[in-house]
Amino acid sequence: xxxxxxxxxxxxxxxxxxxxxxxxxxxxxxxxxxxxxxxxxxxxxxxxxxxxxxxxxxxxxxxxxxxxxxxxxxxxxxxxxxxxxxxxxxxxxxxxxxxxxxxxxxxxxxxxxxxxxxxxxxxxxxxxxxxxxxxxxxxxxxxxxxxxxxxxxxxxxxxxxxxxxxxxxxxxxxxxxxxxxxxxxxxxxxxxxxxxxxxxxxxxxxxxxxxxxxxxxxxxxxxxxxxxxxxxxxxxxxxxxxxxxxxxxxxxxxxxxxxxxxxxxxxxxxxxxxxxxxxxxxxxxxxxxxxxxxxxxxxxxxxxxxxxxxxxxxxxxxxxxxxxxxxxxxxxxxxxxxxxxxxxxxxxxxxxxxxxxxxxxxxxxxxxxxxxxxxxxxxxxxxxxxxxxxxxxxxxxxxxxxxxxxxxxxxxxxxxxxxxxxxxxxxxxxxxxxxxxxxxxxxxxxxxxxxxxxxxxxxxxxxxxxxxxxxxxxxxxxxxxxx
Amino acid sequence: xxxxxxxxxxxxxxxxxxxxxxxxxxxxxxxxxxxxxxxxxxxxxxxxxxxxxxxxxxxxxxxxxxxxxxxxxxxxxxxxxxxxxxxxxxxxxxxxxxxxxxxxxxxxxxxxxxxxxxxxxxxxxxxxxxxxxxxxxxxxxxxxxxxxxxxxxxxxxxxxxxxxxxxxxxxxxxxxxxxxxxxxxxxxxxxxxxxxxxxxxxxxxxxxxxxxxxxxxxxxxxxxxxxxxxxxxxxxxxxxxxxxxxxxxxxxxx
Numbered sequence: 001x002x003x004x005x006x007x008x009x010x011x012x013x014x015x016x017x018x019x020x021x022x023x024x025x026x027x028x029x030x031x032x033x034x035x036x037x038x039x040x041x042x043x044x045x046x047x048x049x050x051x052x053x054x055x056x057x058x059x060x061x062x063x064x065x066x067x068x069x070x071x072x073x074x075x076x077x078x079x080x081x082x083x084x085x086x087x088x089x090x091x092x093x094x095x096x097x098x099x100x101x102x103x104x105x106x107x108x109x110x111x112x113x114x115x116x117x118x119x120x121x122x123x124x125x126x127x128x129x130x131x132x133x134x135x136x137x138x139x140x141x142x143x144x145x146x147x148x149x150x151x152x153x154x155x156x157x158x159x160x161x162x163x164x165x166x167x168x169x170x171x172x173x174x175x176x177x178x179x180x181x182x183x184x185x186x187x188x189x190x191x192x193x194x195x196x197x198x199x200x201x202x203x204x205x206x207x208x209x210x211x212x213x214x215x216x217x218x219x220x221x222x223x224x225x226x227x228x229x230x231x232x233x234x235x236x237x238x239x240x241x242x243x244x245x246x247x248x249x250x251x252x253x254x255x256x257x258x259x260x261x262x263x264x265x266x267x268x269x270x271x272x273x274x275x276x277x278x279x280x281x282x283x284x285x286x287x288x289x290x291x292x293x294x295x296x297x298x299x300x301x302x303x304x305x306x307x308x309x310x311x312x313x314x315x316x317x318x319x320x321x322x323x324x325x326x327x328x329x330x331x332x333x334x335x336x337x338x339x340x341x342x343x344x345x346x347x348x349x350x351x352x353x354x355x356x357x358x359x360x361x362x363x364x365x366x367x368x369x370x371x372x373x374x375x376x377x378x379x380x381x382x383x384x385x386x387x388x389x390x391x392x393x394x395x396x397x398x399x400x401x402x403x404x405x406x407x408x409x410x411x412x413x414x415x416x417x418x419x420x421x422x423x424x425x426x427x428x429x430x431x432x433x434x435x436x437x438x439x440x441x442x443x444x445x446x447x448x449x450x451x452x453x454x455x456x457x458x459x460x461x462x463x464x465x466x467x468x469x470x471x472x473x474x475x476x477x478x479x480x481x482x483x
Numbered sequence: 484x485x486x487x488x489x490x491x492x493x494x495x496x497x498x499x500x501x502x503x504x505x506x507x508x509x510x511x512x513x514x515x516x517x518x519x520x521x522x523x524x525x526x527x528x529x530x531x532x533x534x535x536x537x538x539x540x541x542x543x544x545x546x547x548x549x550x551x552x553x554x555x556x557x558x559x560x561x562x563x564x565x566x567x568x569x570x571x572x573x574x575x576x577x578x579x580x581x582x583x584x585x586x587x588x589x590x591x592x593x594x595x596x597x598x599x600x601x602x603x604x605x606x607x608x609x610x611x612x613x614x615x616x617x618x619x620x621x622x623x624x625x626x627x628x629x630x631x632x633x634x635x636x637x638x639x640x641x642x643x644x645x646x647x648x649x650x651x652x653x654x655x656x657x658x659x660x661x662x663x664x665x666x667x668x669x670x671x672x673x674x675x676x677x678x679x680x681x682x683x684x685x686x687x688x689x690x691x692x693x694x695x696x697x698x699x700x701x702x703x704x705x706x707x708x709x710x711x712x713x714x715x716x717x718x719x720x721x722x723x724x725x726x727x728x729x730x731x732x733x734x735x736x737x
Contacts, residue, residue: 016673019673398535432495461674462670462678463712471496472494472502473520
């Protein structure tokens with residue numbers, strides 16, 4: 001098995017514990033509910049406009065599957081074409097290598113400041129923290145990412161990193177953290193955007209180096225692409241002299257034509273728009289136009305590990321649209337921070353443990369952070385069967401823990417007992433003879449209100465009805481077979 | 484037709500009336516119902532909890548019990564268990580390297596139907612009052628359980644059948660397609676999140692003014708019913724099969 005990923009991919013406490021804490025944040029829950037429901041409704045509307053949506057999803061899924069099946073070939077093809085156009089390709093096995101490569105590239109320019117386009121890959125490897133430790137300031141330019149950075153906070157959503165904050169909270173952050181800001185700043189969105197614009201404009205004009213992620217790389221032309229809403233990305237991608245892109249190796253697509261499919265799937269799934277406002281495509285270096293030093297760091301960081309999992313590998317098809325998060329009832333209530341990792345929500349619950357290994361830190365608790373309702377699978381534009389992979393990873397988690405536990409847990413015993421009881425009609429029939437005992441456990445109101453051990457979680461907020469006197473099986477024997 | 488009833492473990496042990504209702508409906512239509520007694524459970528609890536080797540005997544038992552020529556189609560009053568039979572059984576067989584089991588499981592899955600699927604798609608029932616004599620003079624609301632809705636693609640089959648029951652009023656449930664928060668052992672392992680999801684479901688049900696919430700999965704209904712009961716809310720839960728089986732002569736009481 002190839003090496004696991006490192007960086008910000010870990011849950012450091014079990015999900016139920018983190019979720020318990022986050023559930024207590026009622027303001028966050030209100031903000032999240034409002035935001036996710038708004039995007040959810042917009043998405044449904046624009047998806048409904050396309051008569052061939054299902055065919056597009058199939059196309060997206062097929063292109064991604066093919067791309068993953070020939071990944072090595074595609075990457076080498078991309079390297080050849082990107083290099084031919086004046087770009088420089090770097091390969092990074094893990095977060096550590098990627099951070100070192102980027103730091104050296106920045107240092108070589110003599111600059112101690114970089115501007116950044118929002119990028120999940122650099123969040124994943126903890127690049128900002130690493131640069132800071134090396135004496136380099138990294139300025140986030142995406143509005144939401146800026147709010148998170150100024151608030152010394154962590155992103156909680158892939159697309160809307162500050163989704164857990166409302167306008168008033170944003171205004172308070174701007175007032176206290178921006179060096180020059182109107183003291184009478186209100187929480188009107190236009191005013192907040194204006195404050196951010198004024199703050200960022202200075203950074204753009206001064207920056208010599210920019211760091212970006214990429215939504216895709218096209219193998220046959222050596223082209224990179226960034227899709228965004230605000231235009232700040234375009235500023236980063238065109239103004240500085242040096243442009244360094246960090247991209248996970250799974251983002252490579254075989255052909256230029258594939259963009260057609262993903263430009264329909266991505267904006268609709270992520271922001272609920274027919275088309276996003278800014279799409280930038282660049283192929284190496286263009287003389288006297290845009291950055292003259294163009295680099296890409298191709299990041300593995302656990303991706304080949306995930307690729308080796310025959311049931312889980314399709315998680316790498318993810319195009320980071322966040323549609324799964326916006327429809328997930330668990331995410332809606334706990335928020336993104338409960339998942340620990342850079343990748344929250346349903347996709348994070350499978351992607352993080354696939355990248356790191358299920359046994360690392362508390363990532364084994366992530367696949368259980370779902371009721372398996374399937375809303376994520378239904379929303380996924382590239383048809384990643386998230387519920388199936390969640391169940392598969394639960395199997396891996398239990399298998400990994402089997403060797404670690406000296407004594408069986410309550411759950412182990414329950415499942416072993418259940419395996420016997422439910423493994424034969426005769427056995428369950430035997431147990432059902434004890435149903436009247438369950439009636440005794442219920443009170444006069446015919447409700448069971450307290451269960452012992454791990455089952456206590458059920459009776460925390462739910463009663464159980466008193467069982468019947470006789471099972472269906474026995475009724476059938478008595479009434480139907482005696483006829 | 485000869486129809487094999489897969490009662491499911493929870494209906495067998497906790498809600499025998501729902502299995503009896505299923506038998507009644509099918510017999511009323513002139514079909515012969517058999518109950519393969521070797522059956523026990525679909526094994527979903529084990530698989531969804533990650534206990535794959537422990538799930539194997541349960542899945543093997545199910546496949547053995549239903550891999551016979553004794554019946555034409557099998558039916559279960561549970562979308563979730565049918566989805567497990569159709570999708571999870573082949574997965575488990577593949578995971579544990581049992582190709583022969585996988586083929587047999589697929590064959591069993593292919594002729595296993597959820598109740599409304601069988602009634603609408605195979606038996607051509609479009610009007611419960613006219614074709615089944617269903618009568619239930621109450622105001623109800625309806626929760627479409629996730630696995631039936633998404634894994635089986637039941638669409639409005641269950642709701643459409645309920646709407647055609649004699650005497651019934653069906654009030655729409657706000658945010659009906661949101662999960663109730665049961666999720667099997669999810670309700671135990673992530674009890675806090677599950678309870679938060681249940682809270683919203685209970686509030687939405689109460690807001691409809693219905694005296695019962697119906698659905699096609701006994702397990703979700705047990706969860707929702709448990710929440711309604713704990714909060715002292717008035718509405719009860721009642722399985723789709725019980726409402727369809729209810730008649731003018733023998734009306735089910737809440």
